[in-house]
Amino acid sequence: MEKVFLDDLKIGDEIVKFDRGWLGTDFLTHKVRIDNQAVIDRLRQNGIEYVFIKPRNEELQKLDDLLDGKSANIINEIKEQSSQCQLNLKDLHQASDVYTESVRIVGSVLDDIKCGGAVNSTAIKHVSDSIAEMTMKKRGVLTSITKLKQHDNYTFHHSMNVSIFAASLATHLGMNKTEVQIAANSGLLHDIGKMLVPEELLNKPGKLTPEEYKVMQTHVIRGYEYAKKCGVPEEELKMIIEHHERHDGSGYPYGLKDEQISIFGKIGAVVDIYDAITSDRVYNKGIAATSALKLMFQWADKHINKSIFEFFIKNVGIYPVGSLVIMATKELGMVGKMNAANPMTPVVVIFMNKNGGRMPIKVVDMAKSALDSQKIIGLINPENVSVPPEVYKYIENMNTVG
Numbered sequence: 001m002e003k004v005f006l007d008d009l010k011i012g013d014e015i016v017k018f019d020r021g022w023l024g025t026d027f028l029t030h031k032v033r034i035d036n037q038a039v040i041d042r043l044r045q046n047g048i049e050y051v052f053i054k055p056r057n058e059e060l061q062k063l064d065d066l067l068d069g070k071s072a073n074i075i076n077e078i079k080e081q082s083s084q085c086q087l088n089l090k091d092l093h094q095a096s097d098v099y100t101e102s103v104r105i106v107g108s109v110l111d112d113i114k115c116g117g118a119v120n121s122t123a124i125k126h127v128s129d130s131i132a133e134m135t136m137k138k139r140g141v142l143t144s145i146t147k148l149k150q151h152d153n154y155t156f157h158h159s160m161n162v163s164i165f166a167a168s169l170a171t172h173l174g175m176n177k178t179e180v181q182i183a184a185n186s187g188l189l190h191d192i193g194k195m196l197v198p199e200e201l202l203n204k205p206g207k208l209t210p211e212e213y214k215v216m217q218t219h220v221i222r223g224y225e226y227a228k229k230c231g232v233p234e235e236e237l238k239m240i241i242e243h244h245e246r247h248d249g250s251g252y253p254y255g256l257k258d259e260q261i262s263i264f265g266k267i268g269a270v271v272d273i274y275d276a277i278t279s280d281r282v283y284n285k286g287i288a289a290t291s292a293l294k295l296m297f298q299w300a301d302k303h304i305n306k307s308i309f310e311f312f313i314k315n316v317g318i319y320p321v322g323s324l325v326i327m328a329t330k331e332l333g334m335v336g337k338m339n340a341a342n343p344m345t346p347v348v349v350i351f352m353n354k355n356g357g358r359m360p361i362k363v364v365d366m367a368k369s370a371l372d373s374q375k376i377i378g379l380i381n382p383e384n385v386s387v388p389p390e391v392y393k394y395i396e397n398m399n400t401v402g
């Protein structure tokens, strides 16, 4: 740990501790990454004078450190706390391994494409098989960790998330194993064309000019042609070519209308939009799941297929079982059960009080509570919280008994 005054902070620094407790601030945790000047301004507005950061030379170990290292730490931390909760810990560990390993593989496949190489279909198949299998076996466990890492290397984390969400949605829609695999596979590949458009456009801060936007739109056709050339089967090309088509025909590249868009194209549109607007980008903070939901409701049956969207939010998207949430009271909890009638009102198992201390488990069924204080105000990144093993056990019981 290194003590640094705000004026000396650099983009990319990772804060591990403030000069005061985080509860008196509007940050959800001490662990904050300096992605832009706005974060430093926000620290200043909170009256913070200095912070402690991770040593800067560790920045270079991006993937290993940020992803493997951290997720391995949480797993180890949880593991150490208990040996009684094997099943849940094993699930979480497995899900985390699948995610970590998949991110690594997808990252290198996308890099290969950027350098003119072919799509490594064996590697992609390996990843999508594990995603499909994990999703079908343990609904929710994998979707709840999609937010584990979202800051760096946006396109491949986005591809991973779209793949997981698409496989999960396909599972909930009752599709068979082959179809779930197609969803997972094409989710990974849906944006490969982005590797073929100039990098300045992908990372441009602010709005694209109309000409730049046109170039950006070519990622769909470029991706389709590239994947086809590499022998990706026809049914897996559908999400690549159709994920920007819109229900009312206003999309691109062909302006197809709902009935002309395949089921994989429709799934792709919903999960692509959802993940894109809820993820943090370098220049753009993701919006809360609840606001995304409101926004997407307005688009349903205009831009996206309403039934698929409703199915997605009821079963997958907003607060999957295992998501960590912060309540209006600033207490933290884990979603224990979803409410199929209303995705906004799950059952939450609260285990941390507003001061960040442990408290006896308290269960809030949001469908039955009219109190405003029992509202969820945000999702918490699982890497920032160590969840007591009895919470997992409690949730497992909840789901087996009732």
Ligand SMILES: [Fe+2]
Pocket (backbone or CB within 6 Å): 190, 191, 219, 243, 244
């Ligand atoms: Fe796209």
